[in-house]
Amino acid sequence: MIELLSNNLPLLAGFVFILGLLFGSFFNVVIHRLPKILNREWRSTASEILKEAKCDVSCPKEDLPEKYSLVTPRSACPKCGHKITALENIPIFSWLFLKGKCLSCKTSISIRYPFVELLTAITFATCAWVFGFNWLLLFALIFTSFLIVGSFIDYDHKILPDQLTLPLVWIGISTFLFLQPSEIQHSFAPDLESSVIGALCGYLVLWSIYWLFKILTGKEGMGHGDFKLLAAIGAFVGFKMLPLVIILSTVTGAVLGIIAMIINKKGRDYTIPFGPFLAIAGWITLIWGQPLTELYLNLLAP
Structure with a gap:
């Protein structure tokens, strides 16, 4: 497989394109969750500093589950809480099949999700074409x-x-x-x-x-x-x-x-x-x- 990819540039670019679609789906999660995770850390740090300074100031409560990371909990519709299944999470194709709407409550899903997936795939494939294996x-x-x-x-x-x-x-x-x-x-x-x-x-x-x-x-x-x-x-x-x-x-x-x-x-x-x-x-x-x-x-x- 390695020899085949190293000697066939179009095949390498196609393989990396598919890889880019998969990574693009994960990048959507990181883009959405990382700021929230950082905000939680900043709030925690600020609360500790204010507590040490004996300031009677409390940060507003967050609408996040206790265990919240880049991998947990499973992705869900922010409107109805419907858990996204594997078939609903196929890059680009799931969005097209669902017509850009949640399967459960029909709330619109932003076109940015498939855009990030496609952008990642295209840029990944371009890198493969330029640099080779x-x-x-x-x-x-x-x-x-x-x-x-x-x-x-x-x-x-x-x-x-x-x-x-x-x-x-x-x-x-x-x-x-x-x-x-x-x-x-x-x-x-x-x-x-x-x-x-x-x-x-x-x-x-x-x-x-x-x-x-x-x-x-x-x-x-x-x-x-x-x-x-x-x-x-x-x-x-x-x-x-x-x-x-x-x-x-x-x-x-x-x-x-x-x-x-x-x-x-x-x-x-x-x-x-x-x-x-x-x-x-x-x-x-x-x-x-x-x-x-x-x-x-x-x-x-x-």
Whole structure:
């Protein structure tokens, strides 16, 4: 099986596509539950601090079961509590078969669930097609997974949890610590030095912009999670690709931000999380960074 996948690129891409559908289904659970789990931890910590300080303040009660994690309890309809069966949890097909509604109470199920599954499958298959069957593909799939989950959590809650960004920094550096140069056929980060410098520069660039903006305006222009996300991206793509990441994220953020303001009829104070745009730019750079850079340089100096 391994030999077949390593010698047949279309078969590998198809296999990884199906794998992406399955992982995308799990990512929906993580996107929905991780913020709630973190919120419970923050509430518990805050309650302990207030209790030690002898403050008579209590946090509002949560509408969560006592045992609540990424794997328990089973997924259920938030409206009627109907437990989702295995046949109702087949990526994309179950949503289409159920016509986007709960089997029990007919409450609409968001189209975002199959969208995340399809997005994961397509991005996974693209990684397989670009990198082929090797260890680098594994790290690319991990990178893609963290970006997808982090982007949707940031979009929903305007937070990028350290539980996602910090491990990704170390995974990126570890990629080029353990892989030999001969194993890195697509050299978006040529060596360990480039990865480490990329992580440092990625963090410091946005950290500097954050403080400059705050000093000039007295406002916070972005969250600290954005620093860590760009550090993680820098660890994977190397410091030489960071300008491309910043340019792509800025352009996509500006264009989509203007469109969002027009659609939602909001003013200039309308805030949009920057994390998803960094993730989009980081993933594009991971896959097509070198060709895009060469195209850009050729346009400047044909």
